[in-house]
Amino acid sequence: MNNNHSFDETSKDKQLETFRSYEKGKKLTTNQGLKVAEDEHSLKAGLRGPTLMEDFHFREKITHFDHERIPERVVHARGYAAHGEFELYKSMKDYTKAAFLQEPGSKVPVFTRFSTVAGSRGSAETVRDVRGFAVKFYTEEGNFDLVGNNIPIFFIQDAIKFPDLIHAVKPEPHNEMPQAASAHDTFWDFVANNQETAHMIMWHMSDRTIPRSFRMMEGFGVHTFRFVNAEGKAHFVKFHWKPKLGVHSLVWDEAQKISGKDPDFHRRDLWESIERGQFPEFELGVQIIEEKDEFMFDFDILDATKIWPEEVVPVQLIGKMTLNRNVDNVFAETEQVAFHPGHVVPGIDFSNDPLLQGRLFSYTDTQLIRLGGPNFHELPINRPVCPFHNNQRDGYGRQTINVGQVSYHKNSLADNSPSTSTEKEGGYVHYEEKVDGRKIQARSDSFKDHFSQARLFYNSMTLAEKKHIVDAFSFEVGKVKDKNVRQQVVDMFVNVDKGLATAVAQAIGVDHPDGEESAVAETSPALSQETTAKLPDTRKVAVLLGEQFDGNELESIVTACLDAGMVVDIVSDKFGIIHAENGLAIEVDETFLTVHSVLYDAVLVVGGEVDNPTKFKKDIINFVNEAFQHYKPIGVASTGVSFFDASDAEVGSGIVMADESNNFNNDFIAAVAAHRHWDRNIYG
Ligand code: HDE
Numbered sequence: 001m002n003n004n005h006s007f008d009e010t011s012k013d014k015q016l017e018t019f020r021s022y023e024k025g026k027k028l029t030t031n032q033g034l035k036v037a038e039d040e041h042s043l044k045a046g047l048r049g050p051t052l053m054e055d056f057h058f059r060e061k062i063t064h065f066d067h068e069r070i071p072e073r074v075v076h077a078r079g080y081a082a083h084g085e086f087e088l089y090k091s092m093k094d095y096t097k098a099a100f101l102q103e104p105g106s107k108v109p110v111f112t113r114f115s116t117v118a119g120s121r122g123s124a125e126t127v128r129d130v131r132g133f134a135v136k137f138y139t140e141e142g143n144f145d146l147v148g149n150n151i152p153i154f155f156i157q158d159a160i161k162f163p164d165l166i167h168a169v170k171p172e173p174h175n176e177m178p179q180a181a182s183a184h185d186t187f188w189d190f191v192a193n194n195q196e197t198a199h200m201i202m203w204h205m206s207d208r209t210i211p212r213s214f215r216m217m218e219g220f221g222v223h224t225f226r227f228v229n230a231e232g233k234a235h236f237v238k239f240h241w242k243p244k245l246g247v248h249s250l251v252w253d254e255a256q257k258i259s260g261k262d263p264d265f266h267r268r269d270l271w272e273s274i275e276r277g278q279f280p281e282f283e284l285g286v287q288i289i290e291e292k293d294e295f296m297f298d299f300d301i302l303d304a305t306k307i308w309p310e311e312v313v314p315v316q317l318i319g320k321m322t323l324n325r326n327v328d329n330v331f332a333e334t335e336q337v338a339f340h341p342g343h344v345v346p347g348i349d350f351s352n353d354p355l356l357q358g359r360l361f362s363y364t365d366t367q368l369i370r371l372g373g374p375n376f377h378e379l380p381i382n383r384p385v386c387p388f389h390n391n392q393r394d395g396y397g398r399q400t401i402n403v404g405q406v407s408y409h410k411n412s413l414a415d416n417s418p419s420t421s422t423e424k425e426g427g428y429v430h431y432e433e434k435v436d437g438r439k440i441q442a443r444s445d446s447f448k449d450h451f452s453q454a455r456l457f458y459n460s461m462t463l464a465e466k467k468h469i470v471d472a473f474s475f476e477v478g479k480v481k482d483k484n485v486r487q488q489v490v491d492m493f494v495n496v497d498k499g500l501a502t503a504v505a506q507a508i509g510v511d512h513p514d515g516e517e518s519a520v521a522e523t524s525p526a527l528s529q530e531t532t533a534k535l536p537d538t539r540k541v542a543v544l545l546g547e548q549f550d551g552n553e554l555e556s557i558v559t560a561c562l563d564a565g566m567v568v569d570i571v572s573d574k575f576g577i578i579h580a581e582n583g584l585a586i587e588v589d590e591t592f593l594t595v596h597s598v599l600y601d602a603v604l605v606v607g608g609e610v611d612n613p614t615k616f617k618k619d620i621i622n623f624v625n626e627a628f629q630h631y632k633p634i635g636v637a638s639t640g641v642s643f644f645d646a647s648d649a650e651v652g653s654g655i656v657m658a659d660e661s662n663n664f665n666n667d668f669i670a671a672v673a674a675h676r677h678w679d680r681n682i683y684g
Helices: 011-015 057-065 159-168 185-193 195-204 252-260 267-278 330-334 354-370 452-459 461-476 483-493 498-510 551-563 614-629 638-646 664-673
Strands: 079-088 107-116 131-139 142-149 225-228 236-242 281-290 316-326 349-350 541-545 567-572 577-579 585-587 603-608 634-635 653-656
Touching: 011 107, 011 461, 079 131, 079 267, 079 281, 079 330, 107 316, 142 236, 159 185, 159 354, 159 567, 195 354, 195 452, 195 483, 252 461, 267 316, 349 354, 349 541, 354 664, 461 483, 541 614, 551 567, 551 603, 551 664, 603 638, 603 664, 614 634, 614 638, 634 638, 634 664, 653 664
Parallel strands: 541 567, 541 603, 603 634, 634 653
Antiparallel strands: 079 107, 079 316, 107 131, 131 142, 225 236, 225 349, 236 281, 281 316, 577 585
């Protein structure tokens, strides 16, 4: 196969090209290459007679079909991926010898898969859940996988508890409900009885778990890793991905409605952005701690339920990932890709984080069942772009034809090849950490503070973000049937914040908690989404339009939106061409039947004439009311005022009226860039 070692950011694409099959214009054949004459009718004994076993084409076609499915991932089953490249800004030579982190400007190919955790492969995408953020770097020294999430910490501290956590969050086994949701008894029973979950639950109840887009999420390596430089000196490191478009979320009511209107909302958004050439970009950040400072902090750096606050350990941005190509085939690439946090390159090593240590076992193990044997590294998407040779042989689906007599080490018949490499030659040498201890099944005391950082997170939220957290708890725990579990949850979260726990207790009908909240008073401003980048780029606007609109006004605002990088859909009562009073003709992209307010970032009300004005008005009012309820920007063209006035929306934050604005286009675009307008009273 293609093991030629010529390396650049297109090398993975070139390698994949050798596996692509282009069917257009080709003759239909069996898998044995035999040309097929008949593909509509099976071979029968007589026109109305029984089908004959002899029909090998029929048997092959049906048999292959019968075996098309493979087991879905036990977690992160629902995912979507894209190809791209990673470019280094800044040499990390002082910290790591990893080849792809040496030369500023150097590029490597990447493949990135985003996912939800709990739902099955066909579940809706805007559910409340953690998102996976897994990146495979195809480097000249082998594949490096950064298998992260969009939340910087995790639910548990030791991998031995992972099956318990996942059993608790997955649909309950007796009735297999609910799908892709944590709002049920077993999950919250697990939370209340495993209080190391406290910090993660605060993130889980925040807006982070209902992202607006995969393109607007942060990513985190979560664990502490090690960078090791050419002199053998190590530093602790945490990895971050920062989206250029900022970190933005949906609101819960909207997220639930999108699940019905477009269960593919996130993959469609990623696919369409890449097809449009609006390539998602994420900057890679690192936080670095010297080995000698390991014990300087009031948290244990091996504890995956803790962040390193960015104000304490700054994030240095060292490069940028751009996702610039959609897959050719979702099964071959997205489904068959096999990530593993243990896929590292020289200069990147592990810490003793007990969650990470367990993951190092789990990922290969799970691929063996999911991908059917030990040769999944030969699948095109998983192949490194550098050569690979060893004495591993055989197994289901083996593709490589290893030539020669020898498949063992050491040997003389093949001059002891394939031969090992010295460290200087690029051989991976594990960091020589001194380890000294008794065998013990216990956790360090330094892992036992479960509430300080949970409180730090809550302290760092704006009022709107805090309210969303209270509402999320009230919804989720409100879905719990067992009153005792509800009470336990409230009693647990009083340790974080008494106001929060009391508000939830009130909403879900349990006793007010009487414990003490954490004394932590600090905040970490980096944790709030309010301080994130706010840009109009790629935001989707629905323009609600009928015949005889003001052509000049519309042309001006639509041009301004497109110039600002926004995406504009013309929505009307039916498909076809509609005309302005000045003769301008415009094609309808969607109708009130095919789309819905929740699928857009903003609405522009223009109005006009249609066959059924009463229905048209109602459709526009519904659109506007929903957008208003979801704190979205609403622009009102001069012809749209009567429609707006008939809705429940009120003039105020994020409402831009053409008649009252001196610079309507700019004001509307600024309102869109702001994302949501939380200081709006949606209850009138
Ligand atoms: Fe995973 N995880 N995980 N996980 N994980 C899997 O591997 C596991 C954890 C993450 O797009 C599985 O190939 C254990 C943390 C992502 O293909 C499995 C533990 C983080 C993906 C597995 C964890 C992750 C997975 C299922 C506790 C963030 C999807 C299918 C020790 C840093 C990758 C598979 C993709 C997938 C095990 C915890 C991220 C079973 C045992 C913490 C993004 O091997």
